[in-house]
Amino acid sequence: MKTRKALVVDDDPLCRNLLADILREKNFEVSPYRTPHEFFADHPRCRAQDQACYAVIISDNRMPGMSGIDFLHTLKAEFKCPLPVHHMALISGDWQQQDLNRATKLGCRIFDKPTPIDTLFAWLDDLFCS
Numbered sequence: 001m002k003t004r005k006a007l008v009v010d011d012d013p014l015c016r017n018l019l020a021d022i023l024r025e026k027n028f029e030v031s032p033y034r035t036p037h038e039f040f041a042d043h044p045r046c047r048a049q050d051q052a053c054y055a056v057i058i059s060d061n062r063m064p065g066m067s068g069i070d071f072l073h074t075l076k077a078e079f080k081c082p083l084p085v086h087h088m089a090l091i092s093g094d095w096q097q098q099d100l101n102r103a104t105k106l107g108c109r110i111f112d113k114p115t116p117i118d119t120l121f122a123w124l125d126d127l128f129c130s
Contacts, residue, residue: 003028004027004028004055005028005030005053006031006055006057007030007031007039007053007054007056008023008030008031008032008033009036009057009068009071010034010058010063010091015060016032016033019032022120022121023056023058026121028056035065036059036065036066036070039071051082052081052087054087055087056124056127057072057075057087058090059091060113061091061092062092062093062094067099068090068092069103072085072088072090072108076106086107086108086127087127091113092111092112093113109123
């Protein structure tokens with residue numbers, strides 16, 4: 001079986017590590033990043049491909065320098081990431097209505113912090129065990 005890869009972007013090390021551990025529990029190979037800018041620095045040539053680099057992406061929304069919404073939007077609009085948007089998730093402990101509206105319009109999954117682990121597992125199971 002091919003190893004599935006996951007991208008986690010969260011400036012809070014505790015949250016980033018917890019999300020990475022949750023994904024590893026589901027047998028994902030995880031690439032954790034503190035900010036979108038760190039991810040882009042490591043992937044300057046990340047452009048449209050036939051296959052997505054990751055099976056799932058989870059990003060915090062409130063981060064320094066770039067929000068999670070802007071990060072996912074950049075991946076889709078500028079980098080032409082072929083990953084289906086329903087395989088992308090945003091997580092935040094303080095959603096503003098404007099951010100919720102933008103995330104909903106983007107079409108990604110929205111989670112609150114803290115999110116119960118079984119809720120994340122259910123989302124992953126829906127994506128990969130259906």
